[in-house]
Amino acid sequence: MAQKNDKYTYRVTWSEDDNEYVGLCAEFPGLSWLADSPEKTLKGIRKLVADVLLDMVNNSESIPEPIATKNFSGKFMVRIPPDIHRKLAIQAAESGVSLNRIASSKLSQ
Template sequence: MKMNADGIDHYPYRIRWSEEDNEYVGTCAELPGLSWLDSTPALTLNGIQQVAREVVEDMRKHGETMPGVFVQERSCQ
């Protein structure tokens, strides 16, 4: 799988409202241990992408295999 320099552009992110936390929660299925809480969807997306970037950089540094994308976007024509 070809990725950009930081390795996170092809990962889909999910942003949802959490009643329990009273904040938005950002997650990435390919990196299941990660989440980010913030007050707006935009801040939440930015936060989860930054955490994902840091994890990917650490994985590369330690020679670990990058997780592939679980869901591929397809066009219906």
């Protein structure tokens, strides 16, 4: 089912603790898969996600939307302490750019 239309976000990384590669899926943070090669790891985590999705469908559970297919507005609110807000506003004014530009720049680093 999900294997053919798989649009989820996967990551394969080395786990020093396990002495193997670990496969992760951003939309299913509780799942992981260990294997001795990156290729086997990716195949394993994708199969595990497919099995979980099938189980979710069979139990009428809601399926997570893939991050890749979500529409993002580019807006979100972040609360920061007033002194940091002031500091950023000063940096923005001194640089001749907007507060939004300064914050965006710092978040992208």
